[in-house]
Amino acid sequence: MGVEGGGRMKTPWMEMTVRDFQTALASSSPTPGGGTAAAIALGQASALVVMVCDLTIGKEKWQDGWAIAENAMMLSVKIMRRAGELADEDSDAFDEVMSSFKLPKGTDEEVSIRRTAIRSATLTATEKPFETAELALSLLKILPELATKGNANAVSDVGVAGLLASAACKGALFNVDINLGSLPEDYALEIRKNAPLIQEESRVLSRQVMDAVRDKL
Numbered sequence: 001m002g003v004e005g006g007g008r009m010k011t012p013w014m015e016m017t018v019r020d021f022q023t024a025l026a027s028s029s030p031t032p033g034g035g036t037a038a039a040i041a042l043g044q045a046s047a048l049v050v051m052v053c054d055l056t057i058g059k060e061k062w063q064d065g066w067a068i069a070e071n072a073m074m075l076s077v078k079i080m081r082r083a084g085e086l087a088d089e090d091s092d093a094f095d096e097v098m099s100s101f102k103l104p105k106g107t108d109e110e111v112s113i114r115r116t117a118i119r120s121a122t123l124t125a126t127e128k129p130f131e132t133a134e135l136a137l138s139l140l141k142i143l144p145e146l147a148t149k150g151n152a153n154a155v156s157d158v159g160v161a162g163l164l165a166s167a168a169c170k171g172a173l174f175n176v177d178i179n180l181g182s183l184p185e186d187y188a189l190e191i192r193k194n195a196p197l198i199q200e201e202s203r204v205l206s207r208q209v210m211d212a213v214r215d216k217l
Helices: 018-026 034-056 060-101 108-149 152-180 189-216
Strands: none
Touching: 018 034, 034 060, 034 108, 034 152, 060 108, 060 152, 108 152, 108 189, 152 189
16 A cells, blocks of 8 residues: 555555546546556456356366366466556556655765665566566466357457456556666666567467457357
């Protein structure tokens, strides 16, 4: 849970009504922004997957899909919980970036302290959406098989989950890229290396999900 100006505790985004969250998203405040929206989209995607799994497991007609549904259920429940946390952590991280820019810079020492604070906060603000992208990719990986073997009556829901997970992944990577641009090149080396790989793999998987869904419609 973050703290807004004046010391007032900020309501976690997941505890807001949909209307209140959308109002906050539409406001001129920098947070919540795209990173938080991506995490929320990931949570919605994983929730849909949980629903499809629940409609598959234990139904004799879809017995071939029980194994993938059980695996998908375990993964999706974890992602759904973490995505809610990331929604808050992402916006809190960016609030910290904004706060670090307000630090004094009247002396050389203050300039150094401010620079270090900005870089540290920006690194955290890069790591949060990168985790969102990683989790979205892991969700996308299970969806083609779930679309093929899961309850066919809910295959359109797998499609929507795929679209949301793809948006979460690619949207989170936009936030990764913009933050990396503010960091020295020797920062976040693993993220710099892996982000393009996640981007490409998510593109391929997104197409596989859509093809698998259309084949079952």
